[in-house]
Amino acid sequence: MGAHCTDEDRLLRGLLKDRGRLAGSGVQVPAPGRYRPLLLRSLAALKGAPAPAAVQEELLDAMLDGDHAGRLVLSHEFLLCIPMRVVSDQGFYAAAARRCAAIANLFPEAECEFHIALRNPATLVPALVERISGASYGGLMGDTDPTSLRWAPVIRRIRETVPRARLSLWCNEDTPLIWPEVLARVGGIDRDGSAGLLSDGGWSDGGGPMAGAEDLLATIMTPAGMAQMRA
Secondary structure: OOOOOOOOOHHHHHHHHOHHHHHOOOEEOOOHHHOHHHHHHHHHHHOOOOOOHHHHHHHHHHHOOOOOOOEEOOOOHHHOOOHHHOEEOOEEOOOHHHHHHHHHOOOOOOOOEEEEEEOOHHHHHHHHHHHOOOOOHHHHHOOOOHHHOOHHHHHHHHHHHOOOOEEEEEEHHHHHHHHHHHHHHHHOOOOOOOOOEOOOOEEOOOOEEOOOOOOOHHHHOOHHHHHHHHO
């Protein structure tokens, strides 16, 4: 689910590389084009209310290959809010708890998990200013004191608003060191071995590590460094 300027869909692309293996164990990772517009339209139409059975069926028909999934992985950084609303008069990610509750209500009888990479606001705000077309620091921050931006109240509100949801949080700055674990956790393959993953990140069928396990390191290491690491 974000936060903004932490992922650029790299996590989703990594999971899609193992889509076939995951599907064999009941974990479905649909391509984003199949559900993102429909997901946002459904959230806007429902306004936080629990989705009726017909809406749930429409969503699942668009997302699933087949009739059933034990786990469905969806990703969209705009689910928490649009970039210009990260900081508002109401605070830092003020709409996050309400948005999480609305997302959980898309499938109100299903178990729900939210996975969020937390980026230091000291680097998040400049990244947002650079990313948003025509944005300025003053336009984004308004009268908000930058030293008041804290993740703890955001997460606390989510926990209080959606107590049934499981939260997985990590520091974005640590992501290169824990990337294989992040892939496994989001893919739901670190629980009971149901998707064939061993404790070292490899597959129990002998197929080696997850296909996207080195994707992030490859963006910050030289080819020579990657070759030395694999040796």
